[in-house]
Every structure is written in C-alpha cells, then in structure tokens.
Amino acid sequence: MSLRVKVNGVTSFEIAKECVQKTKFRTDIPLDSNARTKDVGCTLEISGKILVSTDGDPFDSTLQLGKWSMIPAEDAAAYRQVEVEIINAGVVERKYTFPRAFVVDYKEDYANSDGIGQFSIIIKQKKDKLASVSIEGGYIGA
Numbered sequence: 676m677s678l679r680v681k682v683n684g685v686t687s688f689e690i691a692k693e694c695v696q697k698t699k700f701r702t703d704i705p706l707d708s709n710a711r712t713k714d715v716g717c718t719l720e721i722s723g724k725i726l727v728s729t730d731g732d733p734f735d736s737t738l739q740l741g742k743w744s745m746i747p748a749e750d751a752a753a754y755r756q757v758e759v760e761i762i763n764a765g766v767v768e769r770k771y772t773f774p775r776a777f778v779v780d781y782k783e784d785y786a787n788s789d790g791i792g793q794f795s796i797i798i799k800q801k802k803d804k805l806a807s808v809s810i811e812g813g814y815i816g817a
Contacts, residue, residue, distance in 0.1 A: 676760065676762065676763045677692055677757070677760075677761075677762040678692065678695040678696070678697075678698055678723075678760070678762075679692060679695075679758075679760040679762065680698070680721055680757070680758070680759050680760075681712070681757070681758045682696055682726070682739070682740075682743065682755050682756070682757050683755060683756040683757075683758075684707060684743075684752060684755030684756065685752040686729075686739065688736050688751075688816075689720075689726055689736060690723070690736040690737065690740070691726065691736050691737075693724070693725050693726055694723045694725065694726050694736065694737055694794075694800045695721060695722075695723040696722060696723035696724060697720075697721070697722045697723065698720065698721050698759050698761065699719070699720040699721075700717070700718070700719055700759075700769070700771050700810075701717070701718040702715060702716070702717055702718075702722070703715065703716040703718055705718070707757075708744065715805065716768060716799055716800065716802060716805070717773065717799065717800040717805060717808050718779070718797060718798070718799050718800075719757065719759060719773060719797070719798050719799075720796070720797050721759070721795070721796050721798075722793065722794060722795040722796070723737075723793070724791050724792070724793060724794075725737045725783060725785075725791065725792035725793065725794050726791070733796075737783075737794050737801060737807065740778075740781060740794060740796050741781060741783065741794075742790045743755065743778055743781075744778040744780075744781035744796065746778075748777075752805075753777050753778070754775045754777050754801060755769075755775075755776055755777075756772070756773065756774050756775070756776065757772070757773045757776040757798060758763075758770065758771070758772050758773075759771045761812075765815060766813070766814070766815060767811070767812055767813070767814050767815070768812050768813070769809070769810065769811070769812040770809075770810070770811040770812060771808070771809070771810055772808065772811075773798065773800045773808055774800075774804055774808070775800060775801040775804040775807070776798045776799065776800055777798065777799060777801060778797070778798055778800070778808070779797045779798060779799050780795075780796070780797040781794070781795070781796045781797075782794065782795045782796075782802045
C-alpha cells in the first residue's frame with residue numbers, strides 16, 4: 676500500500692512516500708447533537724517518519740509541513756490544497772481533496788533510542804468551502 680500526500684499553494688510539495696505511514700479522514704459533527712447538524716467539519720490526520728535526504732538533496736518534505744504550520748492565520752498562504760491518495764496494487768482506493776485546508780496541529784517527536792523522528796499533522800477544511808471537499812476512489816492510479 677502506498678500513501679501519497681501533495682500540498683499545493685504558494686510553495687507546493689509532496690511528502691515522500693517513504694515518510695507517510697498513516698492517514699485518517701474524519702467527518703466531524705458536534706458530539707452533543709441529537710440529529711444531523713449543519714455544523715459539520717472535515718479533518719485529515721497524517722503521520723509518519725521524518726527522513727532527511729542522504730543523497731545530497733536539500734529538500735525535506737516534512738520540514739515543509741513544519742514551516743506551513745507556523746504561517747499566521749492572516750496570511751493567505753496558511754490555506755492550501757491538500758490531496759491524499761491511498762493506493763493499493765495500482766488501484767486508488769481513496770483520494771481525498773481539501774481545496775482550502777489549514778493546519779490545526781503539527782508535532783515532531785524524536786527519541787535517541789529509535790534514531791528516527793516522527794511527525795503528526797492535523798489539517799481541517801475551511802468551513803465555507805466544505806462543499807468543495809471531494810472523496811473519490813476505485814480507479815487505476817498513476
């Protein structure tokens with residue numbers, strides 16, 4: 676199985692496939708609701724390993740996530756398009772597209788026993804663009 680994550684915006688980048696270990700899509704509604712509500716949100720959680728390039732390439736895709744997380748809300752660059760593809764045996768099982776996503780939480784954890792850092796990012800879709808979120812799947816991937 677392959678997990679592909681692309682972030683498009685002022686600076687576009689793709690998180691290296693070797694880095695992404697887990698993704699989670701969630702539709703959020705208030706827990707105190709007794710019926711379907713209009714107060715719906717969409718969340719993506721992405722986590723994995725921090726692997727710094729050893730072949731001389733200075734680009735570190737997980738570093739770009741950290742930089743994105745620090746952009747202030749007033750800056751238009753805080754909102755970006757995010758695409759997540761879950762590919763299994765050449766078939767795209769799911770493709771999630773968030774056209775105006777922003778970072779809710781970003782963490783990096785390091786331990787000298789493992790030798791590899793871990794990252795975790797939680798992004799949400801801007802509520803006024805919720806109808807633009809797309810979920811696709813079941814087709815041959817590239």
